[in-house]
Amino acid sequence: MQLDTDTQSPHTPLVAKLYTAVDAMNATDIVALVDENVQFRLGNFDAISGRDAVEEANVGFFETILAMHHTITGIWSSGDTVFCEGRVHYTRKDKSTHEVPFAARLGLNGAKIIDYYVYVDISGL
Template structure:
């Protein structure tokens, strides 16, 4: 039996800081399709899903095809159980957190068919597999950091444009088939219609500024809690709570749902003479 357990620190100096949620997102992506993360894997396909958290995939690792049952325990661990092939056993990816910070541990207990426990062949295979999985962990964290940086950049650019109320730049931030739902107004689709609808709202105010309070990142979208400071036509400022759900599409926004009550913006305004 080959048994290995290694812990890799998630956050290194000079790198984007990752949260547990960020790491989990990357593990889910690797479970669905490991090819971008495991250099020695040349095939990966989900065969069936028993539930949202359990599925079977077919992989080809170092020239051999086999099936694995994947079990997801949200934001804690991913378990891979080999169902067939010449190597059977269990592989775990675990998110750990202690006084040293966030860590990603991979461990495996594998049995190489037809090979005696403790034999030179088993020991050599264990070294190769350990090296492969260390590379996979490093590649996974690198990919997560890249995605985090890209999403951070998109959100920052998007709200800089929103707060500037530059309608042309705002329109360009959305994908061709983007969808935006603002408050209780009907959902609009397409960059042109989005710009038209939001432009009508902007025409009723003098300015705005988003102050972010909380953020939650998920594999496909980010939830943003903000205090939005609206400058009304009479020059007064009203601050409103807002929650937005933003779904990226490449380097643009693919969908945005904004939950806010804008009625106070229009209440008791002074009439300019």
């Protein structure tokens, strides 16, 4: 995970921690950051609920790729909502690469993420 932004947010450390875990493809570290009742949606997949479902979905997705790396170019906060955007660089199992823009909206419940929506087109994977 690389931060390449001039925007400042009180939630920058949380975003950095989340995307470090995502890029490490570590579902356990990801779910440590989410609320027990989290709502999660990746791309145009249906939303899922709960920490266990989020962990299972991330493990399943990570099995389809070799690696990924996020470059975050903006982070903004409004109350308990955090927005970030950037580019995600995927390495497929055949070692070819694919890069696309992404954006995420994170709703917070205290220090935990309760709404986790990622807007990205992964159809090229």
